[in-house]
Amino acid sequence: MTTTAQTHRPDFLSGDEYSIPTYAVLSQDGTLHDGAEGPDLERDKALRIYHAMVATRVLDERMMAAQRQGRLSFYMQCTGEEAAVIGSAAALDDADMIMAQYREQGALAYRGFSFDEFMNQLFGNELDYGKGRQMPIHYGSRKLHYMTISSPLATQIPQATGYAYGQKLAGEGLCTIVYFGEGAASEGDFHAALNMAAVHEAPVIFFCRNNGYAISTPSVEQFAADGVAPRALGYRMHVIRVDGNDVLAVYRATEKARRLAVEENKPVLIEAMTYRLAAHSSSDDPSGYRSRKEEDAWRAKDPIRRMQLWLEAQGWWSEDEEKALQDELRREVLETMKRAEKRPPPAIDTMVTDVYADVTPALQHQLDALKQHVRRYPEAYPRGARSLDPALSHRDADQGGD
Incomplete structure (x- = not known):
């Protein structure tokens, strides 16, 4: 049973007088804030982080355009949140587990997920690790x-x-980081997770991307408290709020959070204050719930530009290198997309081959019925008909498919 000090006055406590500050290191002009100390970040790692940030931005721009052209059914961008996602992923051990929400492709890019791997999933072709079963x-x-x-x-x-x-x-000295938005923090799962982590002292970093909006609902309409960070105090959990557009602050905060998680088995909550510059998804129009003036104000705080200026100040980057990187990435994304589009879909058999260790009679019966249906109406399933015959499917891929 919890024991506390006694008082003999009926005084209520209020959260109105308490606010968690935002940790920041890097100014928008690429210089450190007065009194701030940057992380011990070597040149190669800093450039790896920056490359992943730029690659994510280029991928997002190209794939959103592809969706608008009808080449892709759906897409979600990380635009404006690259520092929060990639800066935190970079502070981890590459063997730590990442559990993402849906806007953390930058963490994958940092760890080496190739454009080919991204594209195969987006187009759900035969090389997609998910075998075409998931939406983009x-x-x-x-x-x-x-x-x-x-x-x-x-x-x-x-x-x-x-x-x-x-x-x-x-006991292998690893931890898990889990990403989510401030809207997801309103779900009951959030509170159950924090309580369980605190009670069992699990080495987990809860990383909240507070980007201002849960789709179209602004954060001021989601909760009355001082953001998400104060909730950690109710679970006796370590917590920090950080400027989510400041890659150095995010990196250093996550680095310290990982030490708490791994060395002391202390769960940690990080709230990164950032902004979703893009629409919530390709199905959303943000002009209906926020102003262009607001977006422009946050565009001036672009996390990629901020890091670029810092790298240049270190003598690690130049405008010529920036142009070369942008050109290279745009060319690579376009070439990779063309390859992925031409690849055939997964063979129909893959729908059932790993649901159980062995295909059950019921699943086999359903698969046989599906194949019969596709053969009966091939004009309605042009790609599906080819997927019935793997040899034909591969031949089409070699010849460019559709």
Whole structure:
């Protein structure tokens, strides 16, 4: 039972008088704030972070354009939040588990997920690790320790606590980071996860991207408290609020959070204050709920430009290198997309081959019925008909497909 000090006055406590400050290191002009100390970041790692940030921005721009052209059914951008996602991922061990919400493709890019791997998933072709079963942007990679994304909001948060508890029992010195938006923090799963992590001392980092909007609902209409960070105090959890557009602050905060998680088995909550410059998804029009003036104000705080200026001040980057990188990435994205579009879909058999260890009679019956239906109406399933015959499917891929 919890014991507390006694008082003999009926005084209520209020959260109105308490606010958590925002940790910041890097100014928008690329210089350090007065009194701020940057992380111990070597040149090669800093450039790896920056490359991933720029690659993510280029990928997002090109794929949103592809969606508008009808070449892709759906897309979600990370634009404006690259520092929060990639800066935090860079502070981890590459073997730490990442559980993402749906806007953390930058973490995958940092760990080495190739444009080919991104495109295969987006187009759901035969090389997609998910075998075409998921809608676009639901990435996953076993080799990069990135749990496959699922659509239901906030389910990854308690899953992260459970996974981290398993890491603690394994004793291998690893942790889990779980990303979510401030809207997801309004789900019950959020509170269940934090309580479980605190009670069982699981090595998990809860990383909240507070980008201002839960789709079209502004944060001021989501909660009356001082953001998400104060909630950690109710669970006796370590917490920090950080400027989410400041890659150095995010990196250093996550680096310290990882030490708490791994060395002391202390769960940590990080709230990154950032802004979603893009629409919520390709199905959203933000002009209906926020102003262009607001967007422009945040565009001036672009996290990529901020890091670029810092790199130039270190003598690690130049305008010529910037132009060369942009040109190279745009060319690579376009070439990769063309390859992915031409690849055939997964063979129909892959719908059932790994649901169970062996295909059950019921599944086999359904698969046979599906194949019969596709053969009967081939004009309605031009790509599906080819997927019935793997040899034909591969031949079409070699010849350019559709």
